[in-house]
Amino acid sequence: MAKVVSPGVQALRDVVEKVYRELREAKEAGEPVGWSSSKFPCELAESFGLHVGYPENQAAGIAANRDGEVMCQAAEDLGYDNDICGYARISLAYAAGYRGANKMDKDGNYVINPNSGKQMKDADGKKVFDENGKPVMDPKTMKPYATTDNIYEIAALPDGEEKTRRQNALHKYRQMTMPMPDFVLCCNNICNCMTKWYEDIARRHNIPLIMIDVPYNEFDHVNEANVKYIRSQLDTAIRQMEEISGKKFDEDKFEQCCQNANRTAKAWLKVCDYLQYKPSPFNGFDLFNHMADVVTARGRVEAAEAFELLASELEQHVKEGTTTAPFKEQHRIMFEGIPCWPKLPALFKPLKANGLNITGVVYAPAFGFVYDNLDGLVKAYCKAPNSVSIEQGVAWREGLIRDNKVDGVLVHFNRSCKPWSGYMPEMQRRFTKDLGIPTAGFDGDQADPRNFNAAQYETRVQGLVEAMEANDAKKGN
Amino acid sequence: MSIYTLGIDIGSTASKCIILKDGKDIVAKSLVDVGAGTTGPSRAISDVLENAHMKKEEMAYTLATGYGRNSLEGIADKQMSELSCHAMGAYFLWPNVHTVIDIGGQDAKVIHIENGTMTNFQMNDKCAAGTGRFLDVMARVLEVKVSDLDKLGAQSKKRVPISSTCTVFAESEVISQLSKGTNKIDIIAGIHRSVASRVIGLANRVGVVPDVVMTGGVAQNTGVVNALQEGLGVEIKTSPLAQYNGALGAALYAYRKATK
Numbered sequence: 001m002a003k004v005v006s007p008g009v010q011a012l013r014d015v016v017e018k019v020y021r022e023l024r025e026a027k028e029a030g031e032p033v034g035w036s037s038s039k040f041p042c043e044l045a046e047s048f049g050l051h052v053g054y055p056e057n058q059a060a061g062i063a064a065n066r067d068g069e070v071m072c073q074a075a076e077d078l079g080y081d082n083d084i085c086g087y088a089r090i091s092l093a094y095a096a097g098y099r100g101a102n103k104m105d106k107d108g109n110y111v112i113n114p115n116s117g118k119q120m121k122d123a124d125g126k127k128v129f130d131e132n133g134k135p136v137m138d139p140k141t142m143k144p145y146a147t148t149d150n151i152y153e154i155a156a157l158p159d160g161e162e163k164t165r166r167q168n169a170l171h172k173y174r175q176m177t178m179p180m181p182d183f184v185l186c187c188n189n190i191c192n193c194m195t196k197w198y199e200d201i202a203r204r205h206n207i208p209l210i211m212i213d214v215p216y217n218e219f220d221h222v223n224e225a226n227v228k229y230i231r232s233q234l235d236t237a238i239r240q241m242e243e244i245s246g247k248k249f250d251e252d253k254f255e256q257c258c259q260n261a262n263r264t265a266k267a268w269l270k271v272c273d274y275l276q277y278k279p280s281p282f283n284g285f286d287l288f289n290h291m292a293d294v295v296t297a298r299g300r301v302e303a304a305e306a307f308e309l310l311a312s313e314l315e316q317h318v319k320e321g322t323t324t325a326p327f328k329e330q331h332r333i334m335f336e337g338i339p340c341w342p343k344l345p346a347l348f349k350p351l352k353a354n355g356l357n358i359t360g361v362v363y364a365p366a367f368g369f370v371y372d373n374l375d376g377l378v379k380a381y382c383k384a385p386n387s388v389s390i391e392q393g394v395a396w397r398e399g400l401i402r403d404n405k406v407d408g409v410l411v412h413f414n415r416s417c418k419p420w421s422g423y424m425p426e427m428q429r430r431f432t433k434d435l436g437i438p439t440a441g442f443d444g445d446q447a448d449p450r451n452f453n454a455a456q457y458e459t460r461v462q463g464l465v466e467a468m469e470a471n472d473a474k475k476g477n
Numbered sequence: 478m479s480i481y482t483l484g485i486d487i488g489s490t491a492s493k494c495i496i497l498k499d500g501k502d503i504v505a506k507s508l509v510d511v512g513a514g515t516t517g518p519s520r521a522i523s524d525v526l527e528n529a530h531m532k533k534e535e536m537a538y539t540l541a542t543g544y545g546r547n548s549l550e551g552i553a554d555k556q557m558s559e560l561s562c563h564a565m566g567a568y569f570l571w572p573n574v575h576t577v578i579d580i581g582g583q584d585a586k587v588i589h590i591e592n593g594t595m596t597n598f599q600m601n602d603k604c605a606a607g608t609g610r611f612l613d614v615m616a617r618v619l620e621v622k623v624s625d626l627d628k629l630g631a632q633s634k635k636r637v638p639i640s641s642t643c644t645v646f647a648e649s650e651v652i653s654q655l656s657k658g659t660n661k662i663d664i665i666a667g668i669h670r671s672v673a674s675r676v677i678g679l680a681n682r683v684g685v686v687p688d689v690v691m692t693g694g695v696a697q698n699t700g701v702v703n704a705l706q707e708g709l710g711v712e713i714k715t716s717p718l719a720q721y722n723g724a725l726g727a728a729l730y731a732y733r734k735a736t737k
Contacts, residue, residue: 413602425682432597443603453603455544456584462558463598470594 006324008310009286012293015303019053019296020178026051027179032244035091035178035201037194038295039367039384040187040212041377043261044237046299047254048245052185053178057295058094059087061176063341063447067100067146072448074098074148086416086447088197095180095201097152100171102144108165110144117141146171183207183244185237189214189384192419208244210237214382218389222379230378257299258377262370264298267307269368274314275359275404278332281317283325284358285348288339294367330355331468332405334397336427337412337420338363342449350461359404362397386419393423394430401435408468410461411441415451438467480735481529483536484728485522485553486562486721487545490582490609491694492517494525495724496536500732505529506721512582513545522552538735540727544583555734560588560598562726567690568593569729570716575686578676578705578713579722580695582609587679589686599679605644607675609695614644615668618651619661626665630700633666640671647671666700673704680709690714692722 005013027033034045034052045052062071068086075089076082078096082089103111117137120128128136149166157163186198186209195211202209212233215226238249268290275284290310297303317323333351335358340347351358362385369380385393400406409431413421428439440460445451479498486493489512496504507524511517526533533539533552541553542562549556559579567577568590577588585607589597605611616623637659641647647668654664672695689711695701696719706713718725 429682438597440598441600451603456600456603458547459544459558459560459584460600463560463595463600466558466561467595467597470596473594474591474596 006310006313008306008313009290011306011309012290012303015297015300015306016292018302019051019300020176023051023053024177024179032182033179034183034185034244035181035198036185037187037190037198039190039381040185041234041381042299043254043257043377044234044241045185046257046260047250048241048247050241050245053181054296055091055094055178056087057292058173058176058178059090059447060338060341061292062090062094062100062173063449064344065100065171065173065176066342067171067173068342068447069449070100070146070148071098072450082448083415085191085193085197086445088193090447091197092200093148094178095204097150098148099151100146100173101149101166102169102171103147104144104165104169108161110169112142113145114142116143181205181207183210183240185210185212187212187214187381189381189387191386191417208240210240212237212381214384214387216387216389217382217392220389220392220395222382226382227375227378230382231374234374234378258371260301260304261299263301263304264294264307265368265370267304267311268294268298269365269370270311271307271314272361272365272368274311274318275361277318278359278405279323279329280325280332280357280359281314281323283323284335284361284364285339285351286324287358287361287364291364291367294364298367298369325357327352327357328355329357331407331465332357332359333464333468334358334360334362334401334404334406334409335412336362336397336409336424337414338417338446340412340444340449340452341447343444343452343454346452346454346457347444350458354461354465356410356461356465360397360400360406360409362400365400366396386417390423390426394427394434397427398431398434401431401437406437407471408437408464409439410464411439413441413443415443415445416447436471438464438471440464440467480537480732481531481535482728482731482735483522483525483533483539484562484724484726484731485518485539485541485543485546485549486559486723486727487518487521487541487543487549488512488559488581488723489544489584490613491720492521492545493721493724494521495721495728496525496529496531497725497728497732500729500736503718503725504531506718506724508720513543513548518545518549536731538731540731540734542723542727554731557727557730559723560586560600561595562723562730563692564588564590564595564726565593565729566718566722566724566726567692569725570718570722571688571690571714573688574690574714576680576683576689578680578689578691579693580607580609580672580676580691580701581693582613584608585676585679587676587683589683597683599682601675601679604642606642606647607672607679609693611644611647611672612668612695612698612701614648615651615665618648619655619664621661621665624697626668627698627700629662630665630669630698632662633660635660635663636670637663637667638670639664639667642675669698669700670704670708672701673708676705677708680705685709685711687711688714690716692716692719694720696720 036052071090074093505528509517541549546556585601
């Protein structure tokens with residue numbers, strides 16, 4: 001049975017479901033649909049009424065649904081190197097028609113993974129083991145091995161048993177099922193790999209690429225030359241969207257979308273700020289799930305309303321001294337980087353066991369774009385973690401560590417994101433030097449489970465806990 | 478009446494135990510050359526009890542560390558990371574220690590210590606280079622025993638660089654050197670410098686503050702120790718108990734728990 005969630009969390013889930021449902025409906029109705037990078041100014045497509053899906057969000061969902069490895073392998077089979085970002089590999093495999101599927105034997109029967117499913121329990125609720133001491137799995141919950149199949153190959157088959165069998169074997173990703181794009185929107189403020197990733201999709205499908213290039217910014221402000229450069233690209237993007245949609249740009253609609261986006265951003269930042277309370281009224285790990293809304297729906301009024309509802313629930317928790325975190329908060333840490341989506345339970349287990357609440361996540365508030373006018377919009381979109389200088393990055397994080405009362409930092413050295421991971425050793429050094437807090441790094445990947453080792457991770461988490469305890473003892477806490 | 482505590486360190490390639498009396502005297506120790514997931518842990522525990530002529534029930538507190546620590550639930554009273562245990566063990570042996578370099582079977586770590594307590598650390602990434610496993614692989618290719626690498630490398634007169642940062646590629650590099658007729662002892666010295674260079678990177682990230690102590694099985698290899706000393710420009714202290722250091726730290730923490 002699905003876990004019961006609060007009305008605010010449910011509203012957020014419903015918004016994401018709606019974004020992807022409307023995207024599929026638009027495609028079925030013959031409207032042009034797009035794929036967009038997560039920090040492309042969503043206000044533009046929204047004002048044209050163009051529906052878009054979000055490959056980064058989709059790749060995270062596919063990875064969390066345990067298909068990251070087979071989709072990455074499918075991309076590698078196409079010739080993409082395994083050093084490339086896992087999101088990009090999943091997305092490129094998806095764009096080439098690959099989907100996660102149940103593995104079948106030559107007779108078309110699913111090949112069941114004996115290690116899958118839930119462990120059997122006897123009448124007394126005790127776990128059952130076989131004569132070799134191996135856990136006995138409940139056959140009802142066991143699943144087939146995952147592999148990939150290709151929707152274009154299946155479509156080319158004549159109607160019949162094989163076609164039906166292969167169609168039925170495809171994994172259903174719920175809201176993550178995105179129709180193929182008629183255009184792509186790429187803004188490289190969050191990721192340098194993205195430009196080539198989107199260019200590849202555009203060439204594969206022979207569709208327009210609408211590109212917003214955000215230059216690296218070494219200052220703590222955005223200079224006027226960069227604002228002009230980006231605004232001129234927005235003008236081009238508007239002309240391209242007019243052609244794609246067949247509609248004229250409507251300034252009033254655009255203004256309304258900007259207002260919605262600002263309202264969503266403010267409500268999102270308010271939710272993030274509740275982590276400043278000690279103890280926190282929620283586990284900051286939840287922000288990673290809620291980010292789906294701020295990525296896919298920040299231009300929509302429903303997203304703003306859902307975040308406002310969640311904020312009011314958190315306010316109530318603060319008043320009542322309660323929390324939705326499933327454990328008692330013993331230490332407060334900042335989690336640096338994107339989670340290992342395919343390994344969420346393994347990631348969460350030692351955090352829960354040691355009472356580590358994540359009260360700092362730099363990735364989350366980085367999606368809170370608040371601005372007053374078009375120049376302000378441009379400046380806001382220039383400030384993404386990977387497009388600013390290291391000093392700006394340190395300042396953001398150290399502010400968060402102070403405001404959110406963080407005792408230690410857990411750094412994900414994400415093999416998918418070289419820029420982000422590349423500057424982390426220096427940031428770790430700064431956190432310890434400037435703020436006197438311990439840090440620990442672990443290897444992993446946002447989408448490819450092959451780059452994560454649970455035993456190594458647990459040792460590093462335990463080491464961080466012991467270093468934080470030593471720090472507390474030194475301070476006399 | 479004396480208080481006896483048991484420290485167990487289940488590593489990836491070896492299981493080590495130490496029984497401590499009153500938190501200061503080593504009564505017995507044991508080492509079995511297989512680690513987590515094998516019969517090593519139970520053999521090491523029965524060996525140490527036999528060596529001490531004692532029973533498990535006589536231990537006031539048992540603490541487990543190392544990668545296999547969580548497999549000892551029901552045997553150990555508590556589990557701690559090998560990071561803190563190595564810090565504690567090194568502080569017991571060298572009270573002025575500030576930096577511990579520990580190279581074990583599958584990981585390498587550098588720990589900064591203030592007054593016996595770990596305050597910062599760095600560990601290797603998900604890669605075997607710079608660990609004991611790297612030496613195991615190279616010894617196999619060179620057809621020598623791991624325990625002989627030390628004295629063979631010491632005879633080297635020529636610097637042969639082993640520059641690959643990956644164990645698998647370094648293995649091909651070694652094979653290529655052998656096929657060119659390069660002397661084995663020079664290759665071995667190059668392998669020692671290769672392990673040291675990986676660990677020096679970690680050490681510099683933590684900051685090297687004397688006294689610097691090296692623990693773990695690889696500390697017995699003076700070739701690696703010398704290469705580290707040369708690279709870091711500091712004296713590195715080692716002990717015959719280096720491989721037992723994690724178990725020693727665990728037994729010391731166990732004593733703290735028993736007397737709290």
